Amino acid sequence: MNYWVQRLTASVMLLLAVSMLTFGAMNLLGDPLFNILGPAAADTKPESLEKVAAAKELYHLDRPLPERYVRWLGDMVTGDFGVQFGSTGQPPVSNLIAERFPRSLTLIVMAQLLASMIAIPWALITAARANRPADRVSTINSFLLIAMPNFALAVILKYIFGIKLGWFPLTFKATDPWLTRIYQTFLPALTIALPAAAVYQRLLRTDLITTLQEDFILMARSKGVSRRRVLLRHALRPSLFSFITVFGINTGALIGGSLIVESIFRIPGLGSAIVEAILREDFPIVLAIVMIITTAFVLVNVVVDIVYTLIDPRVKR
Amino acid sequence: MTDTIEKRLGTLFWVAVGWLAVISLLAIFAPLLPIKDPDAYYLVKGVRPPYSPSGTHWFGTDQDARDMFARTIYGARVSLVIGFVAIAFGMLVGGTAGIIAGYLRGRTDKLISFIFIVFLSFPSLVLAILITALLDRGLVTIALTLGVLAVAPVGRLARASTLSFAEREFVTAARAIGAGDRRIIIRELLPNVVVPMGALALLGMAVAIVAEGGLAFLGLSVEKGSTWGKLILFGAGSRELEKSPWIAFGPIIILFITVLALNYAGDRIRSYFDVKEIGL
Numbered sequence: 001m002n003y004w005v006q007r008l009t010a011s012v013m014l015l016l017a018v019s020m021l022t023f024g025a026m027n028l029l030g031d032p033l034f035n036i037l038g039p040a041a042a043d044t045k046p047e048s049l050e051k052v053a054a055a056k057e058l059y060h061l062d063r064p065l066p067e068r069y070v071r072w073l074g075d076m077v078t079g080d081f082g083v084q085f086g087s088t089g090q091p092p093v094s095n096l097i098a099e100r101f102p103r104s105l106t107l108i109v110m111a112q113l114l115a116s117m118i119a120i121p122w123a124l125i126t127a128a129r130a131n132r133p134a135d136r137v138s139t140i141n142s143f144l145l146i147a148m149p150n151f152a153l154a155v156i157l158k159y160i161f162g163i164k165l166g167w168f169p170l171t172f173k174a175t176d177p178w179l180t181r182i183y184q185t186f187l188p189a190l191t192i193a194l195p196a197a198a199v200y201q202r203l204l205r206t207d208l209i210t211t212l213q214e215d216f217i218l219m220a221r222s223k224g225v226s227r228r229r230v231l232l233r234h235a236l237r238p239s240l241f242s243f244i245t246v247f248g249i250n251t252g253a254l255i256g257g258s259l260i261v262e263s264i265f266r267i268p269g270l271g272s273a274i275v276e277a278i279l280r281e282d283f284p285i286v287l288a289i290v291m292i293i294t295t296a297f298v299l300v301n302v303v304v305d306i307v308y309t310l311i312d313p314r315v316k317r
Numbered sequence: 318m319t320d321t322i323e324k325r326l327g328t329l330f331w332v333a334v335g336w337l338a339v340i341s342l343l344a345i346f347a348p349l350l351p352i353k354d355p356d357a358y359y360l361v362k363g364v365r366p367p368y369s370p371s372g373t374h375w376f377g378t379d380q381d382a383r384d385m386f387a388r389t390i391y392g393a394r395v396s397l398v399i400g401f402v403a404i405a406f407g408m409l410v411g412g413t414a415g416i417i418a419g420y421l422r423g424r425t426d427k428l429i430s431f432i433f434i435v436f437l438s439f440p441s442l443v444l445a446i447l448i449t450a451l452l453d454r455g456l457v458t459i460a461l462t463l464g465v466l467a468v469a470p471v472g473r474l475a476r477a478s479t480l481s482f483a484e485r486e487f488v489t490a491a492r493a494i495g496a497g498d499r500r501i502i503i504r505e506l507l508p509n510v511v512v513p514m515g516a517l518a519l520l521g522m523a524v525a526i527v528a529e530g531g532l533a534f535l536g537l538s539v540e541k542g543s544t545w546g547k548l549i550l551f552g553a554g555s556r557e558l559e560k561s562p563w564i565a566f567g568p569i570i571i572l573f574i575t576v577l578a579l580n581y582a583g584d585r586i587r588s589y590f591d592v593k594e595i596g597l
Contacts, residue, residue, distance in 0.1 A: 017435045022447065029451040147577045149527040151534045151546070152569045155553045163559050170555050256442030260531045264553065274443070275535050278450035286450070290443055297438060 011298045018294045023069050026283040032061055036085045081288035093288050104269035107185055107258055114193035119200035124231055127208035142198035150257045154191045154264040161187055172267045188265040192254055200243055207239040240311055248304030252297040330585040333578035340575055344393040353384040355391040367561040376567030385567045388543055395544045396526050402460035403525035404518050407467025412514055415475025420483055420502055436469035449537045456539050463525040474517055478510045512590050519583030523576045545572045
């Protein structure tokens with residue numbers, strides 16, 4: 001139990017540090033008042049001054065920085081991300097997030113599912129044939145895939161499956177039915193999934209090979225358990241450790257990569273939202289998205305820890 | 318990563334190094350070489366550009382009839398500089414902080430390690446977006462931004478290898494004959510930590526070059542001059558891909574081979590020196 005308390009404290013500390021850093025940087029390096037009002041922020045005309053006063057009131061800019069931070073933090077914890085700068089507060093940032101977030105989540109979940117679905121059978125097959133020709137070819141393939149930049153892979157997949165073969169649509173329509181949108185998300189998800197699958201496969205393969213040399217595997221084989229059954233029932237589960245760790249850590253990197261993939265395949269998710277917000281210097285949106293991404297990252301790592309204890313009860317301290 | 322660690326770098330390693338040398342030399346001496354002007358319009362009368370690859374235009378031309386091969390070589394100038402400066406900065410700052418943390422331990426280590434974790438918990442691209450958004454988009458800013466991203470991974474590796482070396486006999490021996498902290502760090506620890514960091518530097522340079530491409534796709538790369546990322550972006554629209562795929566694929570191939578060479582060379586050095594605590 002003590003272990004979980006420690007984990008929780010560390011996660012909360014981390015989120016606080018990230019939020020302070022982002023909040024501080026945005027407010028100190030940027031000029032919120034200018035971002036809200038534009039050039040009028042520096043005017044000395046009476047009507048401009050009135051606007052400035054009103055904006056300061058609305059966005060609490062007349063308060064000292066720490067107070068603004070605490071106020072923002074309190075709101076955020078209750079799910080209120082404040083108001084957008086650009087469109088003078090309407091609609092609230094939370095609405096935008098609620099609209100964009102599910103699309104990005106679908107993309108990441110689909111990508112990770114695809115990656116696991118590719119990596120696990122791939123690792124099982126190559127581990128069973130370790131160092132034979134098929135395995136060597138696969139090692140070269142995974143090396144190539146890992147080196148492939150995601151935007152380059154996106155362009156290649158878009159060219160082959162979207163343009164030459166025409167199997168997948170090149171546009172994403174928010175108004176399409178749910179199933180169609182899943183279909184439209186497939187190619188971007190595959191772009192994210194392929195290099196991830198290569199990373200997972202390499203790890204899982206190495207661990208499987210180590211496990212396959214253990215005594216209990218020999219025991220199972222000598223009792224007459226078939227090779228396939230030994231692989232699936234005996235060897236896979238104890239080999240999943242590094243795979244699950246990296247699965248968690250990688251989620252952060254994939255979220256970053258998904259921003260690019262979203263923009264190439266024109267999926268209006270959090271990726272495009274944060275880029276647009278940054279270009280407009282609409283800080284509340286940027287802050288909200290950074291916090292969501294970091295929270296997701298921390299959450300995934302906690303989930304990874306929980307899954308550990310499920311796979312191997314010895315981990316519980 | 319092979320299963321049996323061979324104590325040879327192998328032919329392929331030298332091929333990779335050869336490629337890196339060639340592309341660097343091409344980039345450095347581009348203005349002196351007999352290649353086309355990257356900004357000139359090589360229009361052919363009566364034919365609308367883009368022109369497909371041919372003997373005169375090896376990688377074809379873009380919509381404005383500019384030579385893609387020349388543009389790719391000139392793009393290498395910016396991309397490679399960004400990659401190099403980024404990882405040099407990461408090595409300098411991250412390496413120093415990591416060695417200090419690993420050597421002094423205690424509170425300093427806790428603080429530095431926590432800062433590393435904070436940086437690593439931002440998805441790196443988000444951090445890059447934040448910095449480029451708040452500052453400007455000049456070459457130096459982009460390169461240093463990517464350098465900041467390299468600090469935490471490099472630092473963690475430097476810290477891990479310092480930890481493993483700081484307890485060894487030769488460090489104790491140096492301390493016994495009266496060497497100070499500064500001397501131990503520079504003369505005893507640094508030479509040992511540099512090797513694993515060198516391997517990471519090659520991998521990191523590849524990451525930085527790719528990250529620049531990623532930023533380009535978000536419209537956040539350097540404003541002036543063309544980079545590989547920007548070249549690929551210009552060729553990646555649906556219409557361009559359909560009519561003139563070579564615009565994107567020329568730079569993609571060169572970028573990919575370069576990244577591959579960096580990864581492979583880094584990987585080989587890592588297994589050659591048997592570096593275990595790689596912090597990636």
